[in-house]
Amino acid sequence: MILVLVEVSPAGEAVETSLEAVTFARDLAAAGGGIPIDAVAVGTPGDDVVKALAAHGVRRIHALTGAAYDAYSGAAWAAGVMGVREKTGSVVVMASGTPRGMEVLAHVGARTGLPMAANVVSFSSLSPFTVTRQVVGGQAREEMQLSQRPALFTVAGHAVQAEAADTPGVGELVIETPDVAEADLVARVVSTEEPEPDLSGNLKSARVVVGAGRGAGSADGFGDLLELADLLDASLGVSRVVTSLGWRPHHEQVGQTGSRISPDLYIPCGISGAIQHWAGCSSAKNILAINTDPDAPMVTKASHAVIGDLHEVIPAINEEIRRRRG
Numbered sequence: 001m002i003l004v005l006v007e008v009s010p011a012g013e014a015v016e017t018s019l020e021a022v023t024f025a026r027d028l029a030a031a032g033g034g035i036p037i038d039a040v041a042v043g044t045p046g047d048d049v050v051k052a053l054a055a056h057g058v059r060r061i062h063a064l065t066g067a068a069y070d071a072y073s074g075a076a077w078a079a080g081v082m083g084v085r086e087k088t089g090s091v092v093v094m095a096s097g098t099p100r101g102m103e104v105l106a107h108v109g110a111r112t113g114l115p116m117a118a119n120v121v122s123f124s125s126l127s128p129f130t131v132t133r134q135v136v137g138g139q140a141r142e143e144m145q146l147s148q149r150p151a152l153f154t155v156a157g158h159a160v161q162a163e164a165a166d167t168p169g170v171g172e173l174v175i176e177t178p179d180v181a182e183a184d185l186v187a188r189v190v191s192t193e194e195p196e197p198d199l200s201g202n203l204k205s206a207r208v209v210v211g212a213g214r215g216a217g218s219a220d221g222f223g224d225l226l227e228l229a230d231l232l233d234a235s236l237g238v239s240r241v242v243t244s245l246g247w248r249p250h251h252e253q254v255g256q257t258g259s260r261i262s263p264d265l266y267i268p269c270g271i272s273g274a275i276q277h278w279a280g281c282s283s284a285k286n287i288l289a290i291n292t293d294p295d296a297p298m299v300t301k302a303s304h305a306v307i308g309d310l311h312e313v314i315p316a317i318n319e320e321i322r323r324r325r326g
């Protein structure tokens, strides 16, 4: 049996990355000759969650309930996951690579003494169980063997696309109320702040993104860049320096602590290409870097580059586009 920790959003939906993990589990189940997939969730999931999990091929949903699960505690969640794992005899325990998925599985690993692979993107063999995982913010991949059972791992966000199963699962809801030790409740969430609304939708799905970094010079240095974005029907994405200096809002930030983009064309202007920025834009299919420094990491990684001052290069590009369009 494969057991997947499924997270439920405050809006009462199975989170996308959990459905991705279930989709990943289906490939694993198929490779193993049709191993059943169970989910473990905290709280009593609503009908929408049950239906979504069944549609993705889940046989049974174990709902961890009771006062211990009213507030998040990594140790209590791990105790619940381990209880379900023992009951079901699962040979694989998985979660999505979210902060909670990582924390809970790390607790499970520490309690059982089993190794855990974080941010797995694929598997290549069941015997020995061999996975490939992302490291260095997605810049490198490494192969890892998990030779002990149960195999513990998290699935990197968006490593696979969540897809409903050809054959849905039964989606039977099983309420579990495990005893949780006091020691597992010493670190619990006591309050939660609502996140800022995500305004970055266009940026994440844009076909073309014009990027702007410190090279823009000041909050007033974005006029030509915004015009280029307008001419190309593109979104503007910026580096953290730009948001930290208050030149542009945070929802425009690209990178490890901003949006991850995968446009057909990314045009980073005056952006050095620090690893934290690269983590957010490395999936771009083509990169045209505009930078004064020919040795800037962004220039060396780009498919095309213009070496020059963006305040001269961008107006020239804009003028040429306007001229060609008459």
Ligand SMILES: Cc1cc2nc3c(=O)[nH]c(=O)nc-3n(C[C@H](O)[C@H](O)[C@H](O)COP(=O)(O)OP(=O)(O)OC[C@H]3O[C@@H](n4cnc5c(N)ncnc54)[C@H](O)[C@@H]3O)c2cc1C
Binding pocket: 212, 213, 214, 215, 216, 238, 239, 240, 241, 242, 253, 254, 255, 256, 257, 258, 269, 270, 271, 272, 273, 274, 275, 276, 277, 280, 290, 291, 292, 293, 296, 308, 309, 310, 311
């Ligand atoms: C935990 C952590 C998380 C982080 N997360 C992110 C993140 O999500 N996103 C992010 O972007 N950064 C992030 N950073 C910051 C990152 O390390 C870099 O500091 C940042 O990306 C640099 O921004 P920049 O390229 O605009 O500035 P710089 O590194 O200062 O580069 C400016 C570039 O502009 C060029 N330039 C200067 N003037 C001109 C001009 N007139 N015309 C053309 N080119 C010019 C220079 O040659 C240089 O290459 C993070 C850092 C940490 C520690």
